[in-house]
Amino acid sequence: MRRVYIAGASLVKVDEYWGESLDSLVSQLADGFSGLALRKIDAVYVANMLGEVLQSQANLGALVAEDLGLAGVAAFRVEAGEASGLAALHAGYQSIRAGLADTVLVLGVEKLSDASPEEAMATSSLSERYDYVGFQGVPQPAIASMMYNQYLKRFEVPQEMVAQFPVMMHEHAAKSPHSQYQFKITLESVLSSPFVSEPLRRLECAGIGDGAAAVLLCSSDALSTIRHDEVVELAGSACSTDIVFPFDREDPLRLGAASRAFEEALARAGVARRDIRVLEIHDSYSILACLLLESIGLSEPGRSGVDLKKGKYSLAGEVAVNTFGGLKARGHPAGATGVYQAAEVYLQLTGRAGECQVDGAKVGAALNLAGLGSCVFASVMKVRDV
Amino acid sequence: MLRIRASEIGRVWGVGDSELPVKEKAVNNFDEDAATMAVEARKYALVRAGVSASRIGAVYVGSESHPYAVKPTGTIVAEALGVSRRTLGADLEFACKAGSEAIQIVSGLVSSGMIEFGLAIGSDTAQGRPRDPLEYTAAAGAAAFVLGGKGDGVVGEIEASVSYVSDTPDFWRRSHERYPSHGHRFTAAPAYFHHIISSVKLLQEEGYSLSDFNYVVFHQPNTKFPFAVAKMLGIPPDKVEHGMVCNVVGNTYAASSLLGLCRVLDRARPGEKVLVASYGSGAGSDAFVVNVLDGVLERRVRAPLVDDLIARKKYVDYAVYLRARNKIRLQ
Numbered sequence: 001m002r003r004v005y006i007a008g009a010s011l012v013k014v015d016e017y018w019g020e021s022l023d024s025l026v027s028q029l030a031d032g033f034s035g036l037a038l039r040k041i042d043a044v045y046v047a048n049m050l051g052e053v054l055q056s057q058a059n060l061g062a063l064v065a066e067d068l069g070l071a072g073v074a075a076f077r078v079e080a081g082e083a084s085g086l087a088a089l090h091a092g093y094q095s096i097r098a099g100l101a102d103t104v105l106v107l108g109v110e111k112l113s114d115a116s117p118e119e120a121m122a123t124s125s126l127s128e129r130y131d132y133v134g135f136q137g138v139p140q141p142a143i144a145s146m147m148y149n150q151y152l153k154r155f156e157v158p159q160e161m162v163a164q165f166p167v168m169m170h171e172h173a174a175k176s177p178h179s180q181y182q183f184k185i186t187l188e189s190v191l192s193s194p195f196v197s198e199p200l201r202r203l204e205c206a207g208i209g210d211g212a213a214a215v216l217l218c219s220s221d222a223l224s225t226i227r228h229d230e231v232v233e234l235a236g237s238a239c240s241t242d243i244v245f246p247f248d249r250e251d252p253l254r255l256g257a258a259s260r261a262f263e264e265a266l267a268r269a270g271v272a273r274r275d276i277r278v279l280e281i282h283d284s285y286s287i288l289a290c291l292l293l294e295s296i297g298l299s300e301p302g303r304s305g306v307d308l309k310k311g312k313y314s315l316a317g318e319v320a321v322n323t324f325g326g327l328k329a330r331g332h333p334a335g336a337t338g339v340y341q342a343a344e345v346y347l348q349l350t351g352r353a354g355e356c357q358v359d360g361a362k363v364g365a366a367l368n369l370a371g372l373g374s375c376v377f378a379s380v381m382k383v384r385d386v
Numbered sequence: 387m388l389r390i391r392a393s394e395i396g397r398v399w400g401v402g403d404s405e406l407p408v409k410e411k412a413v414n415n416f417d418e419d420a421a422t423m424a425v426e427a428r429k430y431a432l433v434r435a436g437v438s439a440s441r442i443g444a445v446y447v448g449s450e451s452h453p454y455a456v457k458p459t460g461t462i463v464a465e466a467l468g469v470s471r472r473t474l475g476a477d478l479e480f481a482c483k484a485g486s487e488a489i490q491i492v493s494g495l496v497s498s499g500m501i502e503f504g505l506a507i508g509s510d511t512a513q514g515r516p517r518d519p520l521e522y523t524a525a526a527g528a529a530a531f532v533l534g535g536k537g538d539g540v541v542g543e544i545e546a547s548v549s550y551v552s553d554t555p556d557f558w559r560r561s562h563e564r565y566p567s568h569g570h571r572f573t574a575a576p577a578y579f580h581h582i583i584s585s586v587k588l589l590q591e592e593g594y595s596l597s598d599f600n601y602v603v604f605h606q607p608n609t610k611f612p613f614a615v616a617k618m619l620g621i622p623p624d625k626v627e628h629g630m631v632c633n634v635v636g637n638t639y640a641a642s643s644l645l646g647l648c649r650v651l652d653r654a655r656p657g658e659k660v661l662v663a664s665y666g667s668g669a670g671s672d673a674f675v676v677n678v679l680d681g682v683l684e685r686r687v688r689a690p691l692v693d694d695l696i697a698r699k700k701y702v703d704y705a706v707y708l709r710a711r712n713k714i715r716l717q
């Protein structure tokens with residue numbers, strides 16, 4: 001199998017872009033690739049979740065290729081709910097590994113600010129079973145709150161242990177120029193914010209943001225023929241699915257798809273869990289951060305809050321988690337989120353994470369979820385000499 | 387004037403106190419509307435001005451809740467006032483800035499010499515859809531100003547006046563619709579903040595510095611936005627505090643920034659400078675500079691102060707509020 005490399009990344013600050021469109025957000029990305037050989041791209045995979053719902057726009061592959069002056073290349077949209085970003089990366093990884101392409105641009109774009117609050121709530125539940133959320137009226141935040149409730153009861157942990165995750169995310173985002181919420185919050189403010197669905201509070205949920213991000217994937221052959229930026233290896237990528245409704249699973253507090261995808265990606269990359277120094281996880285709800293860290297074996301069940309409190313997941317900790325603020329504070333432009341995660345790990349491993357830099361980071365990973373863990377993509381990246 | 391506590395509205399809809407944008411809001415009773423409130427406001431304005439009704443040459447009423455779709459509020463006010471029928475009267479509508487633009491228009495008529503005195507009124511009985519976030523703030527209120535040329539005992543001088551507008555659909559109500567619609571978060575950065583900051587910058591381009599002002603009054607849709615826009619402009623909060631009435635009367639729409647100016651004039655000293663920047667959805671902002679003059683000391687005591695009027699209140703519960711605002715379907 002051929003090796004796959006990330007040879008460049010470009011990010012737009014996640015924000016509410018009232019005056020922009022999907023096209024104009026994509027066009028902003030081109031600046032980040034100045035000097036790179038976009039002309040020699042074999043394929044463009046566009047990660048997007050809600051284009052036809054919010055912008056009445058499908059067929060984003062052709063649209064984006066045209067926006068970037070690449071009309072003629074193979075290009076199509078990849079949709080896997082909120083995991084569309086790493087799904088598109090996975091598609092690029094597969095193409096290069098299979099020898100069908102040498103250069104792939106993986107681009108995520110989403111514009112959520114076009115949604116009214118009612119539409120935003122409806123779209124946040126699109127990855128759940130419609131016969132549960134639509135017919136029975138149990139939207140995704142309500143299901144997340146049920147998982148949260150069960151977590152607090154089963155492990156007998158106070159809510160503070162979960163609610164401190166958003167506090168750490170904002171600490172990281174406060175140092176990151178591309179993050180949506182570049183300010184710190186306190187545990188008190190999280191715990192006094194209004195309930196979205198008890199016990200889940202507003203400051204424990206990702207906000208609404210627009211964004212676009214892209215990474216350039218290359219084969220080793222391409223690296224010798226095109227102009228490129230610093231390079232890290234996309235050493236492993238994997239996907240796993242689970243029963244869609246968490247309470248139909250054997251254990252609603254174990255994200256089995258995350259565990260399986262992570263293990264498979266690690267195995268493909270040939271690295272061990274203990275090698276991971278930087279980890280981007282899908283914390284659209286605070287409780288998901290806990291469940292993810294526990295499901296992939298970095299914390300014992302019910303103990304992720306204790307580990308966070310001990311500093312394990314801080315920028316200087318054993319495994320730096322969500323180094324630019326994660327979904328909570330960097331922002332969560334749905335289908336583009338996974339591409340942000342990949343680009344952020346790339347920035348860390350190439351030493352270009354600015355004030356968020358994790359010293360000596362050589363191996364990093366990202367986990368991107370659709371729904372509440374029903375479809376999970378995992379990516380493992382490492383510097384070339386590891 | 388009736389009041390309803392925001393917590394009473396929150397009680398009905400299951401919204402906790404930490405989420406309430408104001409403490410309470412003013413509510414018109416079933417026999418009050420934008421016209422009757424405009425008439426009452428102009429009564430105090432004329433008492434303070436000491437101008438006889440016969441010298442009023444224009445009556446402009448700004449509101450988004452004119453009692454009639456076709457039939458002017460201005461003529462009702464003029465008739466109640468007993469002014470000469472040789473009067474220019476017109477109704478204005480520009481969401482929450484219809485009152486400040488009445489001031490701009492009347493000051494233009496006075497400056498041009500077309501009239502000796504004119505009345506500029508902002509009056510609203512704003513509609514808030516039950517359960518909508520605006521239900522907590524959409525309130526009733528009116529403020530009136532008598533504008534004329536220079537003379538003895540004048541309260542203040544409008545030294546500069548600018549406007550900034552754009553087509554920004556942040557809040558609207560189509561004909562025959564009972565309640566307005568709004569763009570939620572879109573009403574913040576691209577709407578309220580952008581337009582107020584832009585109108586204030588126009589004044590800065592005319593040579594004003596924000597440090598010139600002793601008081602600053604912004605449109606008050608809630609208690610947060612005026613202080614937030616002040617922070618963005620680098621204006622200390624204590625300069626904004628004096629004009630704040632929103633927490634106890636709600637958002638009185640066309641009267642909002644005018645009431646803020648009234649409250650500032652209740653306490654300002656001669657020689658001080660006031661910056662007023664209104665905001666109207668759709669969208670636009672009028673910014674003007676008011677120099678406080680000697681007459682303010684003598685004339686402010688001729689009629690009740692804003693705080694005195696705010697203190698006149700009778701609390702109602704949500705059921706009575708529904709009746710007063712004609713929200714109960716009888717058939």
